[in-house]
Amino acid sequence: MVLGRWGQLADFWPRSGRHEAGCPQRPSPYPTDAPPPPHAAQASPHRLATSQLKWPPSCGHRAPTLRSYTTMTSPHLHPMLNVAIKAARAAGNLINRAALDIEAVRVSAKQTNDYVTEVDQAAEQAIIATLHEAYPDHGLWAEESGRREGKGRDRAFVWIIDPLDGTTNFIHGFPVYCVSIALQVHGKLEQAVIYDPTRNDLFTATRGRGAYLNERRIRVAKRTQLSDCLVSTGFPFRPGDSLSHFMQMLGEVMPKVRGVRRPGSAALDLAYVAAGFTDGFFETGLSPWDVAAGALLVTEAGGLVGNFSGEADFLEQRECLAANPRIYGQLVSLLHGHSRIAPPAPKPSPASPA
Numbered sequence: 001m002v003l004g005r006w007g008q009l010a011d012f013w014p015r016s017g018r019h020e021a022g023c024p025q026r027p028s029p030y031p032t033d034a035p036p037p038p039h040a041a042q043a044s045p046h047r048l049a050t051s052q053l054k055w056p057p058s059c060g061h062r063a064p065t066l067r068s069y070t071t072m073t074s075p076h077l078h079p080m081l082n083v084a085i086k087a088a089r090a091a092g093n094l095i096n097r098a099a100l101d102i103e104a105v106r107v108s109a110k111q112t113n114d115y116v117t118e119v120d121q122a123a124e125q126a127i128i129a130t131l132h133e134a135y136p137d138h139g140l141w142a143e144e145s146g147r148r149e150g151k152g153r154d155r156a157f158v159w160i161i162d163p164l165d166g167t168t169n170f171i172h173g174f175p176v177y178c179v180s181i182a183l184q185v186h187g188k189l190e191q192a193v194i195y196d197p198t199r200n201d202l203f204t205a206t207r208g209r210g211a212y213l214n215e216r217r218i219r220v221a222k223r224t225q226l227s228d229c230l231v232s233t234g235f236p237f238r239p240g241d242s243l244s245h246f247m248q249m250l251g252e253v254m255p256k257v258r259g260v261r262r263p264g265s266a267a268l269d270l271a272y273v274a275a276g277f278t279d280g281f282f283e284t285g286l287s288p289w290d291v292a293a294g295a296l297l298v299t300e301a302g303g304l305v306g307n308f309s310g311e312a313d314f315l316e317q318r319e320c321l322a323a324n325p326r327i328y329g330q331l332v333s334l335l336h337g338h339s340r341i342a343p344p345a346p347k348p349s350p351a352s353p354a
């Protein structure tokens with residue numbers, strides 16, 4: 001398995017500020033197999049052999065308390081969800097290592113304003129390797145490597161993967177991005193993991209068992225009036241996306257709500273709806289890997305997900321709307337006219353007898 005520069009375990013220590021002469025550099029309060037979030041580093045990292053560090057040093061500094069970012073699984077979770085958590089954390093560790101020196105990351109453009117980095121690719125390889133080790137015959141549907149059919153009796157199992165949702169944010173050091181993994185079985189979403197490596201936030205869901213944030217049960221917000229709501233969205237940015245069409249939608253929604261936010265990661269936007277941090281979400285131009293895991297989180301947290309017409313068919317329709325049930329209906333009333341999905345034709349009335 002090739003994981004690139006960030007796949008190798010290394011002793012990364014962020015440079016500290018001023019320190020006493022003769023005193024060794026204070027090590028990071030994070031273990032070496034799970035690097036700190038990018039905001040924990042003060043400057044570009046450098047390597048320092050652990051054998052060179054002796055704690056407590058003679059200058060009197062106290063040894064730091066370690067926080068574990070290592071993979072943890074639970075016997076109470078579905079086995080497939082445990083594997084997905086392991087894969088998401090492995091990818092998150094690679095992302096955190098790379099975020100310590102973003103300027104060294106190689107970036108290429110898939111198309112105008114749509115970027116892929118070597119970190120996306122390395123994280124995706126780490127996820128696929130972890131999933132393949134446990135379930136070698138499952139299918140894969142990944143953003144960077146495309147679709148791979150499953151084999152034999154496991155053809156119905158498809159892992160939908162976005163290794164780094166929010167790549168543009170990552171490139172700029174803006175700490176809003178995540179790893180998104182979902183499992184679809186016979187066309188239904190069954191397992192979901194969204195992992196935010198900068199905050200060590202782990203969102204999980206299993207169909208019929210609820211949604212969780214760091215092992216705490218989450219529910220969608222209880223607001224019932226659109227005027228009280230905070231709604232998130234995403235701006236069109238690819239060639240062919242209609243900015244004027246989006247501005248019309250935004251013009252419909254913005255005057256009716258308390259506020260609109262555009263964080264830049266659709267998967268996290270959906271996770272935040274599930275957790276009740278925001279009340280609703282709408283966006284166009286999305287791919288299945290952007291919304292699959294987040295959609296299951298929302299429904300398991302008591303919310304609704306669909307297209308702008310209010311129908312449940314959204315995964316491959318490039319438009320997504322999510323909210324709690326009361327707010328969902330109000331958003332549909334504002335956005336249904338902007339749906340690119342034609343409503344079903346009315347059935348003809350039976351002819352009256354002559």
